[in-house]
Amino acid sequence: MTNNNITKEVSDEFKSVAEINSTKEFSLVKNLKFLLVGIFFGIIFVKAEIISWFRIQEMFRFDSFHMYGVIGTAVVVGVISVFIIKRFKIKTISGDDIKIEPKTFNKGQIYGGLIFGFGWALTGACPGPLFAQIGSGLTVVIVTFLSAVFGTWMYGYLKDKLPH
């Protein structure tokens, strides 16, 4: 009986620790750095005109090098950065090892990739620029964004029926 009580107390304590942790997940202080990186990113999106529907059209029509240059440079810098992180076993600011989950192939990357390509040509925006377009005052994109949330929901709903 006493034993049971003790186990209950211990498990309650664990529960409250878990609760504290989960509220912390949403704290502004803990996430401020990610908000700031996002702000920085939003500024780049606008200033490099990546949020422009016309820049995406120029890319798909091969009339401008701009977007190929942006994405290409980003990939080169990213590859070098990840190489350096792995090679010198660089840790996070809190001292943890840096882990990057490998991606596994499934046919979704082909079907979903093509479908996203169609949507990209229409909206002139991948998900990041959607947020940036709204921020820069093109308010009708709120509808595009809500529609994208609905598309995401629809994928979750149909997931098991789709070929992967």
Added chain:
Amino acid sequence: MLEFIKQPWAWYVAGALIGLTVPTLLILGNKTFGISSSLRHICAACFPSNISYFKYNWKKEAWNLFFVAGVLIGAMIASTFLKDPNAFVVAEKTKAVLQQNNVKDFSHIAPTDIFSWESILTLRGFIFIVLGGFLVGFGTRYAGGCTSGHSIMGLSNLQLPSLIATICFMTGGIFFTWFVLPLILNF
């Protein structure tokens, strides 16, 4: 200095800064760069509807929602305080083709004759604004990522699935732009 920042940024400046987001997020907290996941977290938070794909602890991924909120705020800041005073330039060839296909406005970040509240109720506007958004949300989740998660983060980590996804994004976009858009633009 401010005048310099106000000009449109060159591709190599923007590209390098975007590339640096990859190590920044990793070092700040082991986060892998990816934006379309935020749409999944929004579904999980607001309409999980008992769908297994949306049953996970989305609060653990809250950083991603703060990140996209930042993107929105950053865009507000840039378009308010760092606005380029010069007119927006569109490549001549693209402009000519679009003009032939009934696009009239070239002075904004998107043609406002398509992307405006008034045009949602036209067939053309509905396809671009509503259907387009749906395909972006559905396609990126089906593919397991978007330009950021696959094309930048995935390729940075030399992932073959991400290369396949990127090739499909581009193929889908190029096909649609050349063969389907001219029809829809004339609706």
